[in-house]
Amino acid sequence: MENEVKTASDKVFVDIRQAIVEGEIAQGSKISEPELSKKHQVSRATLREALNRLESCHLIERKANVGCRVISLTPEKLDEIYQVRSALEGLACRLAATNMTDDEINQVKALLDDHLSTQRVRQGESYYQEEGDLDFHYRIIKGSKNSHLINLLCNELYQLVRMYRVQMGMNGPRVSKAFDEHLAIINAIAARDGELAELLMKRHIAASGNNIERKFQ
Amino acid sequence: MENEVKTASDKVFVDIRQAIVEGEIAQGSKISEPELSKKHQVSRATLREALNRLESCHLIERKANVGCRVISLTPEKLDEIYQVRSALEGLACRLAATNMTDDEINQVKALLDDHLSTQRVRQGESYYQEEGDLDFHYRIIKGSKNSHLINLLCNELYQLVRMYRVQMGMNGPRVSKAFDEHLAIINAIAARDGELAELLMKRHIAASGNNIERKFQ
DNA sequence: ATTGCTAAAATTGTCGACAATCTGTTGATC
DNA sequence: GATCAACAGATTGTCGACAATTTTAGCAAT
Numbered sequence: 001m002e003n004e005v006k007t008a009s010d011k012v013f014v015d016i017r018q019a020i021v022e023g024e025i026a027q028g029s030k031i032s033e034p035e036l037s038k039k040h041q042v043s044r045a046t047l048r049e050a051l052n053r054l055e056s057c058h059l060i061e062r063k064a065n066v067g068c069r070v071i072s073l074t075p076e077k078l079d080e081i082y083q084v085r086s087a088l089e090g091l092a093c094r095l096a097a098t099n100m101t102d103d104e105i106n107q108v109k110a111l112l113d114d115h116l117s118t119q120r121v122r123q124g125e126s127y128y129q130e131e132g133d134l135d136f137h138y139r140i141i142k143g144s145k146n147s148h149l150i151n152l153l154c155n156e157l158y159q160l161v162r163m164y165r166v167q168m169g170m171n172g173p174r175v176s177k178a179f180d181e182h183l184a185i186i187n188a189i190a191a192r193d194g195e196l197a198e199l200l201m202k203r204h205i206a207a208s209g210n211n212i213e214r215k216f217q
Numbered sequence: 218m219e220n221e222v223k224t225a226s227d228k229v230f231v232d233i234r235q236a237i238v239e240g241e242i243a244q245g246s247k248i249s250e251p252e253l254s255k256k257h258q259v260s261r262a263t264l265r266e267a268l269n270r271l272e273s274c275h276l277i278e279r280k281a282n283v284g285c286r287v288i289s290l291t292p293e294k295l296d297e298i299y300q301v302r303s304a305l306e307g308l309a310c311r312l313a314a315t316n317m318t319d320d321e322i323n324q325v326k327a328l329l330d331d332h333l334s335t336q337r338v339r340q341g342e343s344y345y346q347e348e349g350d351l352d353f354h355y356r357i358i359k360g361s362k363n364s365h366l367i368n369l370l371c372n373e374l375y376q377l378v379r380m381y382r383v384q385m386g387m388n389g390p391r392v393s394k395a396f397d398e399h400l401a402i403i404n405a406i407a408a409r410d411g412e413l414a415e416l417l418m419k420r421h422i423a424a425s426g427n428n429i430e431r432k433f434q
Numbered sequence: 435a436t437t438g439c440t441a442a443a444a445t446t447g448t449c450g451a452c453a454a455t456c457t458g459t460t461g462a463t464c
Numbered sequence: 465g466a467t468c469a470a471c472a473g474a475t476t477g478t479c480g481a482c483a484a485t486t487t488t489a490g491c492a493a494t
Binding site: 007008009042044045046049064066067 | 476477478479480484485486487
């Protein structure tokens with residue numbers, strides 16, 4: 001695990017990030033530096049360090065001499081993000097078909113089996129809200145072995161995607177369908193068919209995006 | 218232009234970024250906060266603000282309690298970056314074929330005509346290191362009308378790409394060839410053929426990457 | 435009531451100093 | 465001579481205070 005939280009600003013960053021993603025801090029709301037620094041028991045300098053990183057994750061927006069705002073979730077932005085995500089994870093998937101070891105592929109298969117056996121999938125509940133290494137997408141991305149791509153997707157885009165998932169809700173019949181799609185993707189990778197794997201991943205993500213977009217009505 | 222340099226850390230950020238991209242600060246070299254802050258006549262807090270943004274551009278790497286280093290240029294990283302860039306600009310190009318107005322397309326055509334008439338292209342000189350290429354790719358990217366994608370490419374990835382171009386050198390017969398490729402791309406966009414435009418852009422970028430990679434020998 | 439100006443309050447940007455951590459060297463022990 | 469511990473030096477992380485800018489509040493004029 002590289003989930004290293006060495007410094008104070010690391011901890012504040014992680015805490016606030018979670019608060020934003022989970023909706024504890026409302027989308028679009030203004031962020032007061034004095035208030036937040038007091039709440040988290042750190043100085044403003046430390047808080048600002050954390051805010052900088054939140055901006056890198058596109059979770060907040062800054063204006064000079066004005067301040068920070070939590071981003072607002074809109075259908076338009078969702079569309080933009082999922083277009084980017086589709087292209088990048090599609091690429092990751094194609095690369096993974098070449099670069100993943102047989103061992104890594106088997107581990108992902110075992111992961112999916114495990115998910116199935118816990119039956120949370122069948123109950124259509126919270127399959128999507130898993131985090132970190134437990135996440136299917138996480139492993140495929142890392143399987144690309146492209147560290148720049150990994151950083152982009154896991155550190156800069158992932159929490160933003162997660163924010164839409166969590167706040168817009170993600171459940172119902174889509175869940176078990178998503179599971180089947182995951183299975184098809186890992187099979188394509190196991191067959192070393194990068195082109196197919198990329199196509200399937202792009203479709204999978206597009207379907208996921210459409211599912212969230214539907215919640216905006 | 219939104220090239221707004223409002224605050225002191227903005228200016229320091231832009232200055233250091235240029236120094237890194239142009240190679241004035243050697244790749245892989247360690248960055249001393251006290252030294253740089255003195256050199257740029259600002260406090261360490263202001264400098265660190267700038268360093269944070271440089272990290273967002275992937276131009277420097279940080280380790281907790283250790284410090285910053287300028288990234289090192291390697292063939293492997295070049296490959297990684299160009300894989301990502303190819304996917305993203307390919308996407309941008311496809312979107313541009315749908316979203317650019319006829320006016321915007323004609324402006325890009327006029328831009329290329331202008332580049333040709335200045336004859337710098339025919340002389341095979343520095344077409345790549347100037348705003349010529351910058352403008353072309355910039356305009357296509359902005360033509361995608363996807364603000365997240367625009368930000369990713371123009372603010373987070375572009376200077377890194379430019380660093381490879383500038384420091385590894387970029388000239389010779391590749392230049393006039395690149396110009397022809399630009400022409401083919403804008404024609405595909407004008408024909409509203411997004412699929413072709415994406416394909417051409419991906420090839421164009423791959424060729425550009427290979428050209429740089431050759432310099433590593 | 436609305437508009438425009440002025441001043442006060444609040445917020446962000448910047449600074450210099452202190453604390454925590456790492457790095458490199460010295461010297462002791464085996 | 466090699467390994468390791470302790471120490472000194474330097475570097476980064478953090479803090480509280482001040483400066484610059486923006487926002488708000490109040491008042492005056494139309």
